[in-house]
Amino acid sequence: MKKFMLLALFIPFLFLVSCSSSVTKITAQEAKSMMDSDSSIVLVDVRTAEEYNDEHIPNAILLPLDDIEDKADNVISDKNGIYIIYCRSGNRSATASSQLASMGYENIYDMGGIIDWPYDTVS
Numbered sequence: 684m685k686k687f688m689l690l691a692l693f694i695p696f697l698f699l700v701s702c703s704s705s706v707t708k709i710t711a712q713e714a715k716s717m718m719d720s721d722s723s724i725v726l727v728d729v730r731t732a733e734e735y736n737d738e739h740i741p742n743a744i745l746l747p748l749d750d751i752e753d754k755a756d757n758v759i760s761d762k763n764g765i766y767i768i769y770c771r772s773g774n775r776s777a778t779a780s781s782q783l784a785s786m787g788y789e790n791i792y793d794m795g796g797i798i799d800w801p802y803d804t805v806s
Contacts, residue, residue, distance in 0.1 A: 706780040706791045714767045714794040715802055718742075724765045727758075728797075729779040734771065738804045740797060748775045751782050759783075765790040772796040 709717070718724050726743040728735050735745045746758045748770070759766060766788065770776040773795035780793040797804070 705784045705789050706793055709767070709792045709794055711794060711800045711802070714769075714792065717765075717767065717792070721765065724767060725759060726767050726769070727779075729768055729770050729775050730797075738797070738806050740769065740800055741803060741805050743769070746779075748779050748782075751779055752786075755783060755786060755788075759788070762787050763789050765792070767792045767794050769794040769800070770796055772798055 714726075718726065726740055727746050728739050728743040729746055729748045729751070731747055732745060735743075739745075744758065746755060766783065768776045768780045768783070768791060770779070773793075776793050776795055780791045783791050794800075
């Protein structure tokens with residue numbers, strides 16, 4: 684009986700560990716530092732095209748949240764690449780980051796929103 688109880692407790696733990704997300708929450712300052720030290724990092728804006736055209740972080744690519752399932756493989760094809768995801772306030776970046784992780788992307792960093800970005804932007 685003791686073995687059965689241990690097994691019953693261990694199986695959900697294994698499930699949680701194996702399904703854990705590969706998303707790391709970071710600040711704008713951490714994102715900037717990462718990008719400054721590694722030019723291979725890709726910054727992904729998951730807002731709408733209109734929001735992106737109004738203002739975005741330099742060198743960011745656009746992959747709207749609504750297009751992730753259909754277009755991520757074409758826009759950000761390297762599932763082992765390092766991607767920093769942002770939106771306006773952090774809600775869409777969290778959703779997008781989780782979606783990308785569930786699609787097999789290994790190195791996803793959720794920066795939150797451009798509203799917290801204290802550095803230059805492109806208008």
